[in-house]
Amino acid sequence: MMGVKEKMTNSKLIPEIRIENLYKTFVTNKGQEVAALRDINIDIYSNNFICLVGPSGCGKSTLLRIVAGLEKASSGNAIYKNKKIDSPSSKIGLVFQEYSLLPWRTVLENVGLGLEFKKISFNKIKKIAGEYLELVGLSQFAGAYPYELSGGMQQRVAIARALANDPEVLLMDEPFGALDAHTRILLQKELLRIWEKNRKTIVFVTHSVDEAIYLADRIIVMSSRPGKIKQCIDIEMPRPRNRANPLYGKMSEQILDMLEEESSLATPLAELAVN
Amino acid sequence: MKKIGISFFLPIVIPVLFIILWHELALSIDNKVILPQVKDVLSLLLHPGQELISMGSLLSNVLVSLARVLTGYLLAVIIAIPLGILMGYYTKIFKLFNNFLGLFRPIPPLAWVPLVLAWFGVSSMATLCALEKGQLYIYLNNLKLSMVFIIFIGSFFPVLTSSIYGVTTVRKTLLDSAQVLGANQLDIFRKVLLPAAAPSVVNGMRIGLGVGWMCLVSAEMLPGSISGVGYLITHAYTLARTDIVIAGMISIGAVGAALDYLFRNLEEKRFKWQYLSR
Structure with a gap:
């Protein structure tokens, strides 16, 4: 525990990912400009587990896609280790909400996909993919096809695929959003177990406050459209966190209140849209 | 047991x-020009190697037709699949070609026959x-350019349309996730786009082959044709040999159905994932 703390303080000197003065504006089909993200500034340090929470439509997924290099900021920068992010790179992995596995490939072939792009030899890919499949506990499904797996298992394969590529940073876009409550809690535990092992930097987008408190070192609360950073909250409860802990409940209430303010602000707009 | 019996006989x-x-009607009409008897047509089909109205056998004419269709069809496939995939993936290429092709579709x-005859005549x-x-x-002289062209036109559009559709309906998440894993443009084409679009492309190839085969009779009615099952039918008609006309029609139907079956079989075996995944 001490070791980890020390490592964190050391790496605090240079952020692994720095987002500075970032704006994102979309142009609708009618030519109207819609602001999605406004003046985002975040520093993310190595080995940290960050959760982004916010009401739906606040641009948190867009922010993640910009960091992944899939979209470009309208102004401002997303910087990875002093280099501007302008295209996807295998250093930064991304796990999608659902259905991102190639349905015509077996589970093992899916996990090895990123390694194929790196032109690694077939036997080596098989070995590495097998190891990561074991890490997520799905070795016996190596030869199965994605449609033969449940949603939770598919997401575990997607996580194994991202990790097999050995990224420095793992971005996760509501990866458990489509799962039932029970599977979701299981996978949260699973993800923490894996993270404790390899300590990648994780940026995890969710709209579940409970999930964020359970997982994160630090929660970034975003406001609704245009998305801005409302508050950063460090969670210092030791892991594994107990949902029965009064502090857990207090934190949850505090963040939910913040989000509620957002939705009450958003109501007149929503009414306008209906009318 | 009873259930199996029913589903077998149905x-x-x-x-x-x-x-x-047919048999009863033929007996009551009793005119083999209007409706020949079942057994006459059946005997023609059972002896496909037999020489007919000095045009060679039914089998050899079917094979000539098959060679023509496959030539026109393969040309269509070779051009339509790459073009369709590029049009599906690159919006600019789509815009460049779509209106133009939409006029021809x-x-x-x-309707191409007169123009095609003016261009190619009886050259092969x-x-x-x-x-x-x-x-x-x-x-090679049997493969008249005019016929090949008509069949090409018939097969081209189904293959093109399905290829475009196959590529445009590939889920964006699949492309994004490949990109994030470090795929370059070639990787994306080879490992994501093509396999994902393959079921639709093959479906288009099946429909294209069917349409090409249907264009056959009209293609074989063109001047310069002295063989082929389409020509056999029209020639038998002028000789009032309705039994040969029907035997020829049945062969066209049977070959078309067989080709369709081969494709369906391939689709079911190779693309099972498509029906089973959401």
Whole structure:
């Protein structure tokens, strides 16, 4: 525990990912400009587990896609280790909400996909993919096809695929959003177990406050459209966190209140849209 | 047991009734130009190697037709698949070609006949290869350019449309996730786009082959044709040999159904994932 703390303080000197003065504006089909993200500034340090929470439509997924290099900021920068992010790179992995596995490939072939792009030899890919499949506990499904797996298992394969590529940073876009409550809690535990092992930097987008408190070192609360950073909250409860802990409940209430303010602000707009 | 019996007999009920009806009608009409007897047509089909109305056998004519269709069809596939994939993936290429091709799409293949005759006349693949005699000449001379072109037009659009559709409906998440894993443009084409679009492309190839095969009779009615099952039918008609007309029609149907079956079989085996995944 001490070791980890020390490592964190050391790496605090240079952020692994720095987002500075970032704006994102979309142009609708009618030519109207819609602001999605406004003046985002975040520093993310190595080995940290960050959760982004916010009401739906606040641009948190867009922010993640910009960091992944899939979209470009309208102004401002997303910087990875002093280099501007302008295209996807295998250093930064991304796990999608659902259905991102190639349905015509077996589970093992899916996990090895990123390694194929790196032109690694077939036997080596098989070995590495097998190891990561074991890490997520799905070795016996190596030869199965994605449609033969449940949603939770598919997401575990997607996580194994991202990790097999050995990224420095793992971005996760509501990866458990489509799962039932029970599977979701299981996978949260699973993800923490894996993270404790390899300590990648994780940026995890969710709209579940409970999930964020359970997982994160630090929660970034975003406001609704245009998305801005409302508050950063460090969670210092030791892991594994107990949902029965009064502090857990207090934190949850505090963040939910913040989000509620957002939705009450958003109501007149929503009414306008209906009318 | 009873259930198996029913499901086995169900598909042959209608054909059997149809043949009985045909047989009875033929007997009561008693005019083989209007409706020949079932047994006459059947005997033609059972002896496909038999020489007919000095045009060679039914089998050899079917094979000539098959060679023509496959030539036109393969040309269509070779051009339509790459073009369709590029049009599906690159919006600019789509915009470049789509309106132009959209004008040609509604023109029935048969409407091309006069123009095609003016262009190609009776020249054949043999003309293209500058052959004037020999065994190869006999084969290639059967592949008239005008027929190949008509069949090409018939097959081209179904293959093109399905290829475009196949590529445009690939889920964006699949492309994004490959990109994030470090795929370059070639990787994305080879490992994501093509396999994902393959079921739709193959479906288009199946429909294209069917349409090409249907264009056959009109193509073989063109001048310069002295063989092929389409020509056999029209020639038998002028000789009032309705039994040969029907035998020829049945062969066209049977070959078309067989080709379709081969494709369906391939689709079911190779693309099972498509029906099973959401």
